[in-house]
Structures are given as structure tokens and as C-alpha cells.
Amino acid sequence: MSVLNILAVVCMIAGALVFLVGAIGLLRLPDFYARLSGVTVAGALGTALLLLGLLLHYPSVENTIKIGLALLIQLATAAVGGNAIARAGYLTKVKPTEITKFDDLAGSSAGTPAEGDGKA
Amino acid sequence: MTYLTWALRLLWFPFYAGGEIVKTTFQVMWDIVTPGSSATPAFVEVPIRATGDLEVTMLANLISLTPGTVTVAVRRDPSTLWVHGLYVEDRESFQKEIHAMEDRILAVTRPKGAPEGAKSKGGRS
Amino acid sequence: MVLLLLLIVLAVTVASTPLLNRYLGRDSGWPIAAVFLALTVLVALQAPQVLGAGTPLEFSRPWMPQIGVEFSLRMDGIGWLFTMLVTGIGSLIMAYSTRYFPSGPRLGFYFLMSLFAFAMTGLVLADDIVLLFVFWELTTIASFYLIGLSGPSASRPAIRTFLLTAMGGLALLGAVVLLVVRTGTTSLSEILADTSWTGDTVFVSVVALLVIVAVFTKSAQFPFHYWLPDAMAASTPVSAYLHAAAMVKAGIYLAMRFTPAFGDVLLWNVVLITAGLITALMGAIFALQQTDLKRLAAFSTVSQLGLLVAVIGVGTPAALVAAAVHTVAHALFKSALFMVVGLVDIRTGTRDLRRLGGLRHRMPVTATVATLSALSMAGIPPLLGFISKENLFESFLHAPGPGWFGPLAGVVAVGASVFTFAYSFRFVYRTFFGTSRSEEGSKEAAATEAGSGFWLPAVTAAFGGLLLGLTVPALDPLVNEVALNATHQAADAHLLLWHGFNTALFMSMAAIGIGALVSWRLRVGDTVAGRDLIPFSGVNVFEAIHSGIIRLGRRTGDLTRSDSPAFHLGAPTVLIIALAAVVAVFGLDLPSPAGQTTVGLDWVLVGLMAVAVLAATITRSRMAGLTLVGVAGFTVALWLFFLGAFDVALTQFLVEILTVVVAVLVLRRLPRRFHPVKAGRKALTAVIAIAAGLSAGVAAYAMTGRRELSAAAEYFLEHAPADTGGTNVVNTILVDYRALDTFGELVVLGVAGLIIIAVLRSSDLLPVHASRQVVVSTDNAAYPAADNTVLMRTVGRYLMPLLVVWSLYLLFRGHNEPGGGFIAGLVGGSAFALLYLAAPSDARARIRLAYPAIIGAGVVVAAFSGFLGFVDGSFLKPLHAEIPLAWGDYFHFTTAFVFDVGVYLAVIGVLLTALNELGLERGTPPGRSGTTTAPSKDEGDDEESAPAVESDATVLNGSTSGGKR
């Protein structure tokens, strides 16, 4: 087993543990909006470490490009997905926890109607 | 000269973003694994200077990628994000953190770097 | 050849009825009668051979050699007798019909009557038992339609008659089959000559009973007698021919025919005699009760047939002689009587005895005919009926069985004859004597004699009876031959009007005397007329059974009359469980496992699956249900990874995602929660589910993994690269070895797209369900779609090219590494899904490609690559070519790749279909406007009214790439 291989396994196990903690966050965090952070923990750092581990295990130029690409895509899509779900939650009036300090979004102005947005 | 520093900023950005992600991840993880919660959540309106689709998207995504914050809504004109923060001490300090991120992003998306006086433009003065 | 000629002439007659009808209308009866008459003469000319020399005419051709059935005909004495009746009486009736009906076309009548004559002739000539059955059924069919011709009110009687006689036919079929299987031949004469089966008491009894049922139904014997009066709904010529002279005689014929086999079977004797005499007595009494002339004649027929059946049951040569004579006598007097009924009916407009009377002055010929026939029927000398009656009495006295049986039979027969005399008298007296019972000036009162064309046939029949009575010894050869054929014993009968004083004569005298007394003094007819002597009628019994069967049928249908898919899915499931249980109970000899199938890590997947499935079953949220089943799907994909099936795992994963994408398009139209289910049903379904799971699990464990690598697998692993040029063995199986499977699969996929479009065109999507209409807060910045979708659109803009490139990459390399047309197509399709999802409005999301055409093109391309294979000798045989590349390498090209392109196109087409058809609000359907308000409208998604593909696949505006917007 080479050093890289050991590093790879370490990376992966670390990633898996981060991931698990993020998932546990789904249970422990107080409200939907907070739980989204648990999702991000798993989806960003957790997944990233796992992909990194994979790259360390199979280091090659081709794999570097591919895994780099995969990581970039993963992060970008996870973020957009998180945003989409957060927004969906807010639109459907998912109650924030009572300890929420304030909500600037409530009653916020939607701005000038943009093209393609119909009559809203 | 500008382009050289831009290239450097560009190369450094992933490390900056990675660092932010790691930092905030550990903050949230700590909160998860320890009993109780130190959360002080709030929805914060954050006026931003980023204008192009790419800039807005990068900023919003970076916010979403760092655990503890998530972009909930976007407005293009005037450019504004509404962000849910898990650890919000007060509105201004939170906006400042976001603007710090925005600076890093504008420094990458604009060869000339982020414009000075970030807070003066869109802040709730 | 005479026999064949007979049938051919009759068939030609049937075929020519449309032509005759067109030119002659009701007068078609004349030429037909002429043909029948000619045939009668032809048959009569055969008498020297058939009756004189005793040599039957025969004809035979193979028909269904596989089961030994032949088209064979045979005319012996019995056959000759009945053929004469069919053609002779037929000739009279056809002539009579020309005046019975008002002028006008009579196609149905003449067609069916000639068809009947054809069938009846075939029946009595058939020497193949199957052929006999065929003609037997044909007569039933002809009768059915002839009754039905009389209009709507006749339809029920026709159906009743048909069903009852068909039942008899089926009994006959049973007998036929038993005999054919037992004797190994279908030849009637061989079967009857074969003694091997007549010794087997059980067998012979069963066959005899079946034949008896056939005889009884056809010849209207108790307890099946009631159909005959019912059938009087038919027109009078039909009744005269079918229900008096010919068809009902089919039963008599059959009984005579089978006498060689059953004549000395006691069961046969007893049942025939008993039922026959009961029928005779009962029919006579009922006849006496009637006020309708035609019903009187019908019951009289029942009664006379009873006598015939009973005497055949006696089974001696003398009895058969009697039967033969009475058959002839009855045919003549009964057809004449029916014709009289028709004459009276047509001339007076009624058949009601209570309104008729005194017609002898105004209709003298008819009266004469009626009197002659009635005298024959009543058994008065010197008519033929007298002679036959004498012979009947004589035969009954010698009936087999215990000593008292014969005399008792004789007494009952005399009793029946007493009533016969009475109703015959009543028939004639009440119609033709006395004075008219109708008011002056009514049609009845003013009726006059019909033209000679109308009454001549009746006169012929009636005088025939007289003539034959006077010259009765002429019948000797006939009746002796019949008796010989029927009993295989010589009868040596000498028919005479005067036999001297003997028992039979006394019986006759007693019958006539008492009959006269009863008629004259007691006016029994009027006394018993209209009374219900039996508390139920055959028709009622029939209808009760009929509706009982229908009720039972309804109940049977109710067993499965459920529109719940669960019900129809449950039945097969339970059946499978039962199969598993049976196998488990009986056990299987299982080989030992061929290897270690369990790896420790597998257990995590088991756990994950258990959690996902359990959660999926208990949740009531539709969204949770969908995602939890999705989790199970992911777990399956992971399993596939664990099992070394990367292509499959990837496919499974992609399909899972796309299923979610499509399902969401649908789920948003439905309530948020599943329909509630009662606890009892939950428990029941849980029990079934657990049993099913147990069966599947045990089967999977016990019945797999117990052999080494299959020969085919070894072949694939060893030869795939050499055979196909590909190293990804799974892919080579898909596009090379088993390309046909894949072709089918791609068609299935493509068709799914087409039917989605077709069904939605025909039915419209659900409006978004009321309880589904999510309350969305609109008063904040998260609401506007255009601004808030900017993130996904921006990311999508960069992802799109990647998806396209990656999809092509996967397409090209599939042959060697995971990938291939299907996976590539899914990735490519995902690009469109992304476009759809990230669009700020439905209008922007619409993809303007003619996706049905893409599907079709996929199929055509795949088929085309298949056709290319014929160059090398087989459909879908991949062709290979090494294409030199600029940099000196070679690109290995194979038509399997073209095939893969076809797959790719179909997949893309289907995904586009799903997104566009399910994902977009369609134009409000006509007739439903205003009832639905899709929330997307409220939310500002502007609606374009022109759908992308409106007409059926004729629009191909594929120039606009979705990626450009």
C-alpha cells in the first residue's frame, strides 16, 4: 500500500464521517433552514473529500481532469439545488424556528418585473 | 500587471473557497455533535454589487455551499440576495461577512478586481 | 351417385332461392315444389333396388380423415321412407305456400325451407355419425329461423325451441363421441353392426340415454314436449312441414336407426314406451283442451309422436312395421290438417274454435279434407290411420318387460286413442258443422272456399291417406325393409285392412266407441278447455331455468366485477404465493451453493433497503413515497455496483433520476397525500405482502447461485472481443449478440413516448388537484421566477455543453467501456430536462422539436442498421470496417454503432415527449374551459396556445435547437 493509497483511504473515511455528521444534522438541527446546513456539510465537504480520496487512489492526468470536473459540478449543483429547495421551502411557508431573530425576506419587494416573468 | 494579479487571484480563489467551506463546516459540525444549539438564525437581506449572471450565481452558490448560510431568494435589480444565516449576530456584521465573500468573487470575475467601497453602494444606510 | 345428386339438387335449390324470389316472390314455391316432386319420383324409382332387392345405395368421400370422418351417404329402407316423406310432403307444402302467403318477396322463407329440406334429407341419408349430427343441427338451425321469421313476438319461442333442441343435439353429440371413440369408426352402419360395445352395460346405457334425450327433444316427448306448441308461432306451412311431417320425425328416425343397437336393451324399451305413452295420453288430453286450431294440431302431433316413440320402444319387427306405417299415415293426415288450419285461418281470419262453425257449406273442399284427415287420425277404416293404429295396439301388447307391462301399455294407448277420437271430432265438428258462432258480416261468417291452388296440396295429402289405406298391401315391401333395417330381423308383415277379429280390432273398436261416446255425450272438450291440468307449464319451467342460469352467471361475473387494480393485482399475487407454498411443501432437491454469495459489506445495503422500503410503505405523503422508492432504486443501483454490473448500475441510477423528474410532473397534479386505506385492508395486504416477500426471498436464496458459470457466459467472456471488436462484454451482448432484444427494448421505449402523446391527446391531463394547489406566498422576493431561476440557468448554461459532450462520449465508447446508446441518450436527454427545469416559464420551457419524429427516426435507424446486416447474411448482423484516421490510427467502425445511434435517438425522443407532454400546461380543452385554473397561470407563466407538435407527427420543425434560448 503506497502513501497515496493510505492518504486516499484516510480522505475517504474522513469524508464519510463528515458526511455522517451532516446527515445527523438533519435530525438534530432545529428547523428546515438549519437542516439545509446539514445537507451542505454532507454535499460539499463530505463529498469533496470522498472524490479527493478517489483521485488520490487513482492519480492520473485523465482522472484529475475528470474528478476536478466532477467536483466542480458537484459543488455547483449542490449549491443550486440547496437554493432551489430553500426557496421552495420559503415559498410554501415552512415555519422557521421560533428563535429566528428576524426575517428581511417577508414582505420584501420583488423589484422590477423582468423579461419572461409575465404579469407577476 | 492587472492580469497577472488577476491570474493569481483566480488560482487562489479555490483555496479561499475551500477554506471557507471547511471553516464553516466545522462550525456547523460542532453544533451538531455537541448537545444543545448555539444557533441564532435569521433571514438577512443583503444588497450586493455583483451584476452579471455569473457573478450573482457564484456569490449565491458560495453562500449556499458554506454550511450555516443559504441563499433563499435573488433579485437582479437592484441586485440583492436574501440569505438565511444560522449564526447571525446582527444584520450588519452578517452583511459584512457576505460582502467579504463578494469581494473575493468580484476579484475573480473582474480582471480589475472588486471595486472599492463595497458597503457604500448598496448598504442600508 | 343418386344420393349425391339428391343433395346437390337440393343445395342448388337453396342457392337459387334468392334468384327465384327476385322474379317470382311467393310463387317461388312452384318451381321448388316441382324440384321436390321430381326428387320424389327419383327416389321412388330407387324402390326396386332399395326395397325390392334390399341393396342400399351408398356414396362416400373423405371429409376429415384426421378423425376418420367421411362424407358418406346410404339409403336403405328407413332412409328411403324418410326421404320420400321429406321430398313428397315438401313438394306439397311448397305448392301450398305459394297461396298461403300474401304476394311479395319471401326470400327468408323459401331459403330456409329448402335449406331445411336439404338438411333433413342429409340427416336421413347420412351414414357417417358425425355427418348425421351435422345435418341434425342444421335442421335445428333452420327451424329456429323459420319460427323467428314470424316477427318480434316469435323471437322468444324460437329461442326456447332452439335451446331445447340444441340440448338434445348436444346429447346426441355426446353419444356420437362416445361411440366414435369406442368403436374407432364414424361409420354409422359399422357402429351399429359392431357388437363389441353393446355388451358393455354401463356404456350402452349411457349412450342409450343420450340418444333418448336427443330423440325426445327433437320429437317433443315428455318432458320436453312443450316446445312444439311453443313453436306454433311459426307460419302454418312451417308448422305443417317441420313441426308435423318432417323435423319432428328426425327423432323418430334416430330412434329407428338405433334400434339395432338398443332394441333389446330393457332400459331403452321401458323409457321409450313409458315416456312415449305418457306423451301420447297427455298430448291427446291437452289437444282436447285447445280452442286454437293450430295448438290443437300441435298437441295432437305431440300425442301421435308419443305413440310412435312408444312403439319403436317395443323394438320387435312387428312394432317397427307399425311405426313405419304410422309415420307415413301421420305425415299425410297431419300435414293435411295443418294445411286445413292454414286455409281456415287465411279465409276466416281466425283459428279460434269458439268463433268458427258451419264452414262446411262455404268451404266444402276444406271440410272434406279435414274430415278425411281427422278420420285417419282417429283411426277409422278404411283410412291408413286405422291400419297403423291397429298395428300399434298389436305391438304394444307384445312389449318386452314384465308380463303386465304389455297389456298396460295397450290400455294406455287405447286411452290416448279415445281422446284422439274426441279431439279429432271436436276439430272437425266445431269448425265445419253447426252454425257460425261469429256475428253476421264478420270475416269468419262470410268466409268462402279458397282457390284450387291453395287447397290442392291438402287434398292430395288427405286422399293419399285414403288411397294408401285402400291399397295398403303395396306398403309391404317398404315396411318389411324398414323393420329389417331397424331390427336386423325379417318382419314378414302383410298389411291388410281386414285382419279378422283379433285383440287389436277390439281395442280399435273400444277406442272409437268410447271416443264417440265421450265426444257426443259429455262435451269434454268444452269442459276441460282452458283449464290448467298441471300447475306449471313447460315454458315456465324453461324460463325459470333460463333466468336462473342468467342469475348464476351474473353472480359469477360479480366475483371479479371490481374496477380496483388492487383486486386484479391481488389475484395473481396470491396465486404465485400459493405456487411457492406448494413448492416449499413438496421441497426441491437443491444442489449445494456453487460459491460464497454473501459478502459482509452487503449487509449495509440490506439495511438501507429495509429502511427505505419500510418507510415507503408507511408514509402517506406522496412526495415521500416517491423519494423513498427512489432511495430503494438507488440502493438497487448500489447493489448492481457491488455485483460488478457498472453499465446496469449507471443505467439504473439514471433511470431512477429521470423517473423522479417525470413523476414530479405528474405528482404536482395530484393530492399531496395518498388516499386513506382502512385498517383491515392494510392488515390483509400486509399479510399478502409479507408472504410474497418471503416467497421471493426464499426462492432467490434457494434457487439461484447453485451452478457454475453458464456455457453462454463463458462464451461471451472468451469470444466477445474477437467476435465483435468490443471489450465491454455487456455492451457487446446488447448491440451484437442480442441486438434483437435491444431493438425490441428501443421500440418499447419509443412506443411509450408515442402512447403518452396519444393518450393525452384523447383525454387531457388532470388539472392540478385542488388539494395539491400549494399555497405559495407571493408577497416577497423569493416569488418571481425570472430572478430566482437565474442561478440554475447560469449553472445550466455551463452544464449543457458538458452534458452534450459527455453524452456523445458515452455513446462512442460504449462498446468498450460503460456507456452505450441508452446511457448516452439518458445523459443527452437530461440536458433537455435541465433546460426545462431551469426555464423561467412554461413558454420558455417548451422544446420545439418534433419529438415523435425523433422517436420514429430512432426506430428507423435501428431497423436500417439491422437491414444492413443482410449484406452479411442476417438481420442485425454487425458489419465491421477499419476507417483510417488522419493521424494514422484506425477507427473501428461497426454497424452496431449505427444501431446504438438509433437507441440514442429514441431515448432522447421519449424524454422530450415526457417533458413537453406532461410538464407543460396544455391548451384548455374544449368544454372544460373555466373549470380549471392552473396555478401556473396565477403565477405568471404566460401560456402560449400553440403546442409544439399538434398534428400527428407531420410537423418536423426541428431546426430550432433548444440550447439556443
Added chain:
Amino acid sequence: MTLAITIGIMVAGGVYLMLQRGMVRIVLGLLLVGHAVNLLIMSAGGVFRRDQPLVGSGTTPFMADPLPQAFVLTAIVIAFSIAIYMLTLAASGSDDDTEDAS
């Protein structure tokens, strides 16, 4: 053994869902049963050989049977086709409910 248990679990869950009310749950149940049968096909090849059948990679004696994999791939696509059609049926007409009352 593990695969058999998985199959059992999926069939049980699938059958349960399939026998409930409403087209969507029936579809989900049928999907689960379909997946289970796909795993059964994999199992039929003998799951003690788990190397993927790519000639040149892995060691031939441990390569999995490729034929069931091809079967499953075909079956997945067919099931997917029917699934999206069934979902269309669920969304057509008046409701996805399949019964008048539970």
C-alpha cells in the same frame, strides 16, 4: 443470502404498495417489484463472481456473468417506459384514485 433478503424486502414492500389505493402507489409498488426481479436476474447469474465483465480488466475467473446484466439493462428500460406511461395514466382522467371508497 443478502441479495435474497433484499429481494424479499423489496417484493414485500412492493406488493404492499401495489395493493393499496391510488394509481401512484400502485406504480411505486410495481417499480419496487420490478427492481426486485432485476436483482433476482442478477442473482441467477451467480453472485459469487463479482468482477465486472470488461475483457482486459479484472480476472476472468471472477468475472460476473454478463448475460444477466444485459437482461437487467433491457428490463430496466422496459420498466422505465411503462412507468412513465403509467404515471401519465395517473395524471389523466379525473383523479388517480382507483376506487370509490377504501
Added chain:
Amino acid sequence: MEIIDIGIGAIVLAMAVATYRILIGPSAADRGAASDVVFFGFVGLVAMMGIRLDTDLVVDIVVVCSLIGFLAALSLARLITGGKR
């Protein structure tokens, strides 16, 4: 049993936890968020299987998965809002 199996076990446990969250909700949005975790878990597991099964073919698969998985999240978000974009 290899060391990496610990990681695999952890991820599967995480997926199971997320599955539980899908079940209990309470909001549709919670379910959507939790399904995201399941999906990420899948990608992570595929990566780990690459080491476990000793093949780098999983790299391509990971790329495809991250490309496509996005669709599920966006779709579910649409479902949460009842189709509102």
C-alpha cells in the same frame, strides 16, 4: 473487511438517517433536502466502491452522477411548490 468499509458503513448510515427524515418530514421541503443527502451519499458510495472494487471506471460514473443528480433536486423543488417555477 477492509478499512474503507467503515466509510461505506458511515455513508449508508447517513443515507438511512436521511431516509428517516424523508419519512417524518414534516414539510415537503424537509423531504426534498433529505433526498439530496441520499443522492450525495450515492455519489460518495460510488467513489468508495472504486477503491473497494479496485477500478477507476467509477470516475466516469461519478461525473455522470453529479451531472444528472442536479435534476432530481430541481424537480423536487418544483414538486414542493406544486409546480411553480
Added chain:
Amino acid sequence: MNSALLPLFVAVPLASAGLLTFLPGPLWLRRTLFLAPSASVMLAASWLIWLTRDGAVYAHNVGLWPNGIAIPFVADVFSALMLWTTSLLALVCSMFAVATGDDRKTFFAPLVLVLTAGVSGALLTGDIFNMFVFIEVMLLPSYGLLAMLGALGRLRAGRIYVTVNLLTSTIFLAGVALVYAAAGTVHLGELAGAAKESPMVAVGMGVVILALSIKAAVVPVHGWLARTYPFASPAITALFSGLHTKVAIYAIYRLYALVFDGDSKFLWIGVVAFTLTMLIGVLGAVGENTTRSILVFHMISQIGYILLGVALFTEIGLMAGVFYLIHHMIVKASLFLSTGAIEHTHGTGALDRLGGIAKREPLLALVFMGAAFSLAGLPPFSGFVAKLTLVIAAVDDAQWTVAVVMIGVSLITLMSMLKIWGGVFWGRDPQEENGDGTPVAVGSNGSTVTETIARPKIKTSLIIPGLILTATTLCIGLGAQVLLDLSAQAAAGLMDTSGYVEAVLGR
């Protein structure tokens, strides 16, 4: 013949279907593309019957891969007969659809073509997994055809139809998996006799046959058929009745003969199940009140008859079964088409809302009557020969109960046919029954429609398809020896499968 051409039975209709999805062309061209494949399949099948009439078996390894590796396409006289009949029905039903205008509905033509291609594939293939695929190819278009055309309840029926069929296909696939697990092959030639030797193969194949029995609507899994078929459009019901359950029946015959080698151990199960099917089906029929639901229940009953041939598994039983199968496909379709013509024209098939049609439509009445009598087994139609040979086969095998049930059932069959006849063709038209001859119709919602509605005349083009089929049943009945010969040859091929095995494996 070059047996490499066998796949064309599948490929040509599919290619034509593909073209029809996007070919703009004029209507006549599209109709040609629609009708020509079935017609040519029928011609080719006739030729195939001619070639195989003496027991020859033609086999081709698709793609020319080695024996046992390739998917074989096999044609013997049995499959050739089935091909001929299915293509005849496809052609005739397509003609009917052209007459009703159904063929102009979205994708109707390509869907029907795919359906027939699937049928041909399932009939020709010598590989059970491939059979699964082609059964799906046959089913998918059917799912659409059922739900896109037809009566009010068609969507609900469509749901039952698709879910039951999917479950059944899944069960089929599970059986295939078990067979492969036990035998290591799905190739019918290699599987010959396997179930007789290996109980594991027998169980797997048993599951397959059970799935096919569900598809064939054998009691007790017949309910779905009665709740779905009546809701399709008449042409589609006719097509389905002729094709779908019959392919399943064909497969049961083929698989039991090949893989079980006619093992007598299990025959009693079939005897019991199929006898019940005859009985329950006919009782269900007689209890119904619309033309099509009566006919559909009959189908179930007749499926019992047909399958008894294989349950007897004697030379004469198989011959009778094959003969019955061919006869039934033709007759049933004819009945559906002739009642369908009424339904299409008068808008209802309810017995109490029709009447007196025989007088107004004598030709149609003749067409219906011939087929109805044939169905009930009356001479001189093919149904008589079918019933006779089957009863002989049952008696020959000493299956007394079966024989008695068969005969009894045929009486109830006649009874229900007469129910239709009396309700629709004879009797009074309820539209004319309102007193003084002012026709009054009852609207679908029960309200009385006041305007006079004259019964329209049924188009001849709607009658001709049924006429063709009724004429065929008459011809088959009169010239029974031809089909009996072919059926006997088919039976011989099923009794002794060595010819088949030799053709697909070269040994």
C-alpha cells in the same frame, strides 16, 4: 426458403411504424404503409405454411452467432399458422379501423404495426428472454390503444390493464430468471426437456407458464380481462382478442411441449384450471347485458377450451387445441367486429337499447349469426369441428368430466349468443317502441331526448371485415381437412420436439 428472412416478419412492420411517425405523405400513402405490412406478412405466412406443412422446421440464428448464443427465430407449421392468422386479423381489424376512422387518430397506425410486430416476434422467437421482450413490444402499443380510443371507462380500464400486465410481465421475468439460474440458458433448444429432468427448471418454467396463464386470462386470474376489453374501441377489442391472449396460449403450448416435454405429472393442474375457465367464463358471459361484455367473457370460456388441448397432451388433443385456437381467433374477431359495427353506428352495445337489427341489416345479421353459431360449435362452421375434435380428445383421454363440461358449456354459449341475437338482431327496437311511432331515444344521462333520431344505416365497409372472417370460419368448417391436417402436423411437432431442437441447435 432462406430462413434468414424470418426476422423480416418483425423488422418490416417496425420500420414501417417508424416511418409513419413522421412521414408527412398523403393519406393513401400512409394507409398503404399501414396495411401493406400486415398483408405481406400474411402472404409470407401462407408461403411459410406451405413450406412447413410436412413438418419442416426453419430456424435462423439472428446475427449469425453460434448456436445457443444467438437468439434463434424458428418457424414450424404451428408458428406459421399463428402468423397467418394474426396477420389476417391485423389486416381485417385495420380495415375496420380505417372504416371507423380510428386509423386517423394519433399514432394509431404505427401502434398497430408495432403491436403486430411484437406478436410475430413472440411467435417466432426461440428464446424466452427475447419472448419477454417481444411480448412487451406487443403490450406497449396496446396500453395506448386501449386508453386512447373507446368507451367512457377506458382510462380506468387502461389502468387495470397496464398494471396487471406489468405485474404479469414481471412475474414472467422472474420465471426467466429462475430458469436461467437453474439451467444456465434461456435458449429454447437447449431447454428442451429440461423441466422434466430438473425440478428447479420446472419451477422456474412453472412461474413463466403461470404468468402466461394470467395473460391468457385463465381462471382464477381472469377478472382483469372482463374489466378491460369491453372499454376499448371495437376494432381494438377485436385485435386484442385475436392477438394477445392467443400469443400467451401459443407460448404455453410451445413451452410446455418443449421444456416440459409434455410431462404428464402436471397435466391435471391444467385440466382443473382450464375446465373451471370454460365454466366460469361462460357463466359470466350469460350474465352480462352488453354485446361486448358477453363476448369478452366468452373469450375467457373459450380460452379454457383451447388450453385443454395442451392439458390433455395427446396427439389428438393437441391437434384439436391448435385447430380450436386458430378457429377461435377468427370467429371471436368477427363477432367483435360485427357487434362493433353496431356499436360504432348506434353508439351502444346494450341489449336493452337495441333491437330489430336483423331486418334492417340482413348482411350484418348473417355475419354475426355465422360467427355466433361457429362459436357455439354448431355445424357447418369451424367451431363445430373444433368442438368435436376436442370432445373426442377428452373422451379419448377418459376425461369424462371435462367432456361433459365442454358439452354443457357449449349449450350456455349458445344461450348467450341467442341473448345477443334476441336482444339486438330480433325483437323490437326500443327507439321505435314509443307508442305512435315517434322514435324517442333516451339520452345518456337518462333524460329524454325529444328530437327524432332515425337509426343510421351501417356502412358496408364496417360489415366487410367481419364478413371476411365469418366466410373464413365457414370455409374452415366445410374444408376442415386442410386445417386439421396442418393442426395435426403442428401437434406432431409438439409431441416430438426433436425436429425443433435439431433445427435450432443443429443436433
